[in-house]
Amino acid sequence: MRIKEIDAYQIYDSRGFPTIEVEVTLENDIKGYGLVPSGASTGQFEALELRDKEKGFRGKSVFKAIGNVKKIIAPELVGKSVFDQKDLDEQMIKLDGSKNKSNLGANAILGVSMGIAKAAAKSRQIPLYEYLGEGKGNLIPLNEIQILGGGAHAAWAIDIQDFLVIAIGAKSYEETLEMTYNIYHGAGEVMKSRGKCVGIADEGGWWPDYNNNEEPFEVFLEAIERAGYVAGKDVAISLDIASSDLFDGEKYHFRSENRSFTKEQFYELMVEWCEKYPIISVEDPFADTDFDNWKRFTKAFGTKIQIIGDDLFTTNIERIRYGIEHQLANAVLIKLNQIGTVSETISAIRLTQSAGWLPVISARSGETEDAFISHLAVATNAGQLKVGSFARSERMVKWNENLRIQRSLGSNARFVGAEIYEEIFRQ
Numbered sequence: 001m002r003i004k005e006i007d008a009y010q011i012y013d014s015r016g017f018p019t020i021e022v023e024v025t026l027e028n029d030i031k032g033y034g035l036v037p038s039g040a041s042t043g044q045f046e047a048l049e050l051r052d053k054e055k056g057f058r059g060k061s062v063f064k065a066i067g068n069v070k071k072i073i074a075p076e077l078v079g080k081s082v083f084d085q086k087d088l089d090e091q092m093i094k095l096d097g098s099k100n101k102s103n104l105g106a107n108a109i110l111g112v113s114m115g116i117a118k119a120a121a122k123s124r125q126i127p128l129y130e131y132l133g134e135g136k137g138n139l140i141p142l143n144e145i146q147i148l149g150g151g152a153h154a155a156w157a158i159d160i161q162d163f164l165v166i167a168i169g170a171k172s173y174e175e176t177l178e179m180t181y182n183i184y185h186g187a188g189e190v191m192k193s194r195g196k197c198v199g200i201a202d203e204g205g206w207w208p209d210y211n212n213n214e215e216p217f218e219v220f221l222e223a224i225e226r227a228g229y230v231a232g233k234d235v236a237i238s239l240d241i242a243s244s245d246l247f248d249g250e251k252y253h254f255r256s257e258n259r260s261f262t263k264e265q266f267y268e269l270m271v272e273w274c275e276k277y278p279i280i281s282v283e284d285p286f287a288d289t290d291f292d293n294w295k296r297f298t299k300a301f302g303t304k305i306q307i308i309g310d311d312l313f314t315t316n317i318e319r320i321r322y323g324i325e326h327q328l329a330n331a332v333l334i335k336l337n338q339i340g341t342v343s344e345t346i347s348a349i350r351l352t353q354s355a356g357w358l359p360v361i362s363a364r365s366g367e368t369e370d371a372f373i374s375h376l377a378v379a380t381n382a383g384q385l386k387v388g389s390f391a392r393s394e395r396m397v398k399w400n401e402n403l404r405i406q407r408s409l410g411s412n413a414r415f416v417g418a419e420i421y422e423e424i425f426r427q
């Protein structure tokens with residue numbers, strides 16, 4: 001089935017900022033849409049998101065990238081088979097010609113790439129997860145859900161970006177949602193009753209008003225207990241420190257506490273927290289250039305805690321390969337727009353899995369109403385999904401989509417929950 005037309009236009013993301021929607025129309029008039037997300041705490045090694053910096057008050061519109069879809073990408077891809085995802089992605093990479101997709105924009109390329117995948121699945125009349133996974137994906141992911149937001153997502157109210165929960169005791173996907181909703185609302189009540197909740201952060205977690213980065217742990221533990229769960233057994237804490245944002249090349253800084261740390265001191269703080277609290281997973285505990293700390297931390301905790309590289313790897317195959325060779329972590333955060341095509345994203349997931357590491361499929365802080373990543377998680381049997389909180393529709397659409405995927409898989413659906421960690425912990 002051939003591509004008949006590729007169109008693009010500006011839509012708006014969950015933060016109310018412009019982004020791209022691409023419409024791919026096939027010769028049978030079936031359409032697939034690619035809606036592009038956008039990060040706030042972006043890694044320096046990410047593919048480039050093209051924005052019209054000089055245009056308008058905020059310089060965030062994406063008309064240049066839209067023009068690139070219409071004038072450069074569309075003429076090249078129209079007439080080609082929609083089922084050749086890898087070839088089509090490679091053609092766009094070639095057309096761009098840069099290392100980080102800075103000529104056409106990763107947002108332009110990704111919109112087309114996602115639109116192609118969706119049109120292809122629709123044309124075959126199969127669900128997207130089945131198309132992307134070539135029929136081999138059936139694992140419903142364990143959720144990583146944000147309760148409190150900080151860092152770049154909450155105007156630096158606190159410095160740690162994400163305090164999340166993982167329902168490690170859940171026996172089913174439904175149960176993860178049930179447990180999370182109890183804890184999410186419980187944490188909100190605890191914070192409000194103490195006058196510590198200012199509102200809702202970018203990803204829907206509570207926006208805290210604390211003077212230090214450790215107070216949220218107490219709220220967590222209280223909310224877990226209030227909901228009738230045992231911390232460390234039923235539910236565990238997961239953190240995204242997003243520490244590239246805290247590092248100036250020499251020291252780490254907690255702005256909300258007016259406190260600085262040497263690399264050694266920050267390492268010790270991470271160790272202290274991991275020993276003191278029921279933490280199952282830590283993302284970006286160190287900056288994307290602080291390889292020594294990554295290595296040392298993985299050596300010490302790599303068989304007890306999931307250690308995820310986000311800014312460290314930026315879904316980039318070469319960086320992931322380097323990380324595997326040097327044992328810098330044991331898991332990789334996977335974001336489509338960090339690399340810019342669907343097929344490169346799937347290759348990054350496969351590489352991660354082939355090393356015995358865990359991929360965690362992730363949304364961005366600026367999201368859309370699309371649930372592509374829910375399908376991607378199931379398609380690749382990734383086992384984990386991170387989508388921000390539990391209280392905004394652009395997040396819920398992803399959690400809810402997994403319920404539908406599970407129904408559509410019927411008795412073929414699998415859920416292994418926290419058993420997924422055995423993969424890294426037995427090594």
Ligand SMILES: O=C(O)[C@@H](CO)OP(=O)(O)O
Binds near residue numbers: 388
């Ligand atoms: O750091 C992250 O993992 C993501 C999602 O929480 O944030 P952003 O999209 O802003 O990079």
Ligand SMILES: [Mg+2]
Binds near residue numbers: 284310311
């Ligand atoms: Mg992160």
